[in-house]
Amino acid sequence: MATTQGTVNAMLAMSAKRTTAVDMYKPLRQYIVYHYSEREAQDMEEDLQTVHHMRNEVEKFTNSLEQQRDLLQRYFRALTVMESRFPISNEREHVNTLHFTWFDAFKTGRKASQQNIHFEKAAIAFNLGAVQSQIGLGPDRSSPNGLKQACNAFQAAAGVFAFLRDNISMKAAGHHCTPDISVECAGMLERLMLAQAQECFFEKVVSENKQSSLCSKIAKPVGLFYEEAYAALVLPPLNQHFDRPWVAHVQLKSAQFNAEACYRAGLDLHDKENIAEEIVRLKAGSHMLLEARRSGKGGVAPLMDAVSKLELNINRNLERAIKENDRVYLMGVPAADSLPPLTGEITALQIATERKHDEIVNTLLSWSYLQLQIWYCIIFRPYGCVCN
Numbered sequence: 191m192a193t194t195q196g197t198v199n200a201m202l203a204m205s206a207k208r209t210t211a212v213d214m215y216k217p218l219r220q221y222i223v224y225h226y227s228e229r230e231a232q233d234m235e236e237d238l239q240t241v242h243h244m245r246n247e248v249e250k251f252t253n254s255l256e257q258q259r260d261l262l263q264r265y266f267r268a269l270t271v272m273e274s275r276f277p278i279s280n281e282r283e284h285v286n287t288l289h290f291t292w293f294d295a296f297k298t299g300r301k302a303s304q305q306n307i308h309f310e311k312a313a314i315a316f317n318l319g320a321v322q323s324q325i326g327l328g329p330d331r332s333s334p335n336g337l338k339q340a341c342n343a344f345q346a347a348a349g350v351f352a353f354l355r356d357n358i359s360m361k362a363a364g365h366h367c368t369p370d371i372s373v374e375c376a377g378m379l380e381r382l383m384l385a386q387a388q389e390c391f392f393e394k395v396v397s398e399n400k401q402s403s404l405c406s407k408i409a410k411p412v413g414l415f416y417e418e419a420y421a422a423l424v425l426p427p428l429n430q431h432f433d434r435p436w437v438a439h440v441q442l443k444s445a446q447f448n449a450e451a452c453y454r455a456g457l458d459l460h461d462k463e464n465i466a467e468e469i470v471r472l473k474a475g476s477h478m479l480l481e482a483r484r485s486g487k488g489g490v491a492p493l494m495d496a497v498s499k500l501e502l503n504i505n506r507n508l509e510r511a512i513k514e515n516d517r518v519y520l521m522g523v524p525a526a527d528s529l530p531p532l533t534g535e536i537t538a539l540q541i542a543t544e545r546k547h548d549e550i551v552n553t554l555l556s557w558s559y560l561q562l563q564i565w566y567c568i569i570f571r572p573y574g575c576v577c578n
Contacts, residue, residue: 199393200492201344201386202439203378204320206258207370207386208298209249210291215242217288218276241268248314255325262318269311269431294368295320296432302368308361312371315358319350323383331393339493341390348383350374369431378422382440385415388536402461410534413447418446435510438488445482446497449475451532453504455510465511466521470529472508476501531551 215238222231231238233331251258277284291303292313326343362371369375381414390406410415420440423432459468472574479501489497515521553557 193289193466194241199389199496200328200439200490201340201389202382203245203323204316205295205298206251206317206320208293208296209293209313210251212245212288213242214245214288215239217285221276221285222289225544229272238267243392244268249318251317255321255328259318259321262314262321265449266311266314266318269314273307273311274308278305280305288316292368295370296436297368298366300368302366302501304364304366306362306364308358309367309371310355311405314359315350316353316371316376319347319354319379319383320346320352323386326386331390334394334397336452337390337394337397341394343392344387345378348380349388351380351383355380369427370403372427374422374428374429378428380424381419385412385419385443385447388412388415392447392450402454402457404535406451407533407535408459409447409454410532411536413444413449414446414534416440416447419517433489435490436485439490440481440494442489442493442497443485445478445486446493446500449478449500449504451501454480455505455532456504458505460507460511465515465519467509467529468516468567469508469523470526471532472504474526475504476508491518531553564572 195543218238218241219231219234220236244261247253247261248265253261278286278288280286282555286305289303289305289306290310291301292309293318294300294302322343326340326347327341329343330336331340354371354372359371359373361374388408390410392412394404395405395408420437422428423437423440443506452471454477456468456472457463459471479497483501515523
C-alpha cells in the first residue's frame, strides 16, 4: 500500500504484482515447428523475440510509471492477439511447457502458477490498474491541473479494474489463483478508485468555494464508494487478505466523507435558518466520526488529522446550532429517521468514468486495421493469413 503525504488528504495506490522469469520464445517457437515447419519458425524469429522481450521488460518493471503503463498496454494487446492463436494448457497438442507465475500484490509471499493465458492477462491488467493508481498519487492536488491529472488517473485505474472484473477474472479463477485478481477484489478496487476520483472532484469544488449544498452532494458519493469498498473488504474472500491499516483507511474515509456531506449540508441549512435539521445532520456526522475513530484505528497520520479537524468543525457548529435554537429559534428537533437521506451528485464522474472505461477498453483491445494486419500476417503467418 502506498499513500500520499503532505497537506492534502491521503489516498491509496496498489503495488504491482511480481512475477518470475518466463521464456516465451522457446515454447512458442517449438509449437510453430511442431504444427507447421522450421521454415515458418525462422520467418517469425524477429517477432517471437519481440514478444519475449516485452515479457522480460514486464519482469524487470524498472522504468518510469508512464513507460510501465505503455509497456503493459502493449503486452496485453499482444496477449489478446495470441490468445486464439497459441493455445496454452497442459494438453499435449497445446503450448504445454509455458507456466506463468505471479505473486499476490497484497500478500507478497503468496504466489500462484497456471498454464493459462487468461491468468497472465489478469495479472497484466491488475498491474496496469496498479500503475494508474500510482500515477494518480503523483500530481500536486493543491493545483487545479494536479487535481485533474490525479482524477483522470484514478478514473483510468477504475476502468481497468472494472474490465478485469467483468472480462478476465472468472477465466483466470481456480484453485491455483491469488485473491488479488478475483472478481471480488477487482470490484473492490474499482469502487476504491472511483472514490478517489470523486474525492478529487470534491477537492476541486471546495477549492473553488462552491455552494455548501453542492459540496455536500459531491461528498456523499465519495463516502458511499468507500463504504462499498469497505463492505467488500470485511467479507470473504478478502476479509483475511488485507492488512489492518488498509482496511482502517477505507473505513475512516467512508466515515469522513459521509460526515463531510452532513457538515456541508449543515452549513447550507444554517444559511437557510433551518436550525432544527442542521442539528440532526451535524449529530449524525459527529456520531459517524466517533464510531469510525473507535473501530478504525490504524489510519495514516494525514487522514487522522483530517478526520480530527472535521470532527472539531462539526462539533463546534453543532454546539452553536443548539445554543441558537435554545435561545432564538425554539424549533422542535425532528428524529433522525424522519429525515430523507442526503442525496449525492455523481453524474459528471459517471460520464467521465464511462468514457475513461471505453478508452481503456480501446487501448487494451482495439488496434487499427493496419496493426492487426501486421500482427496477423507477419507474426501469425503460419496460421494461413495472406498479406496483399
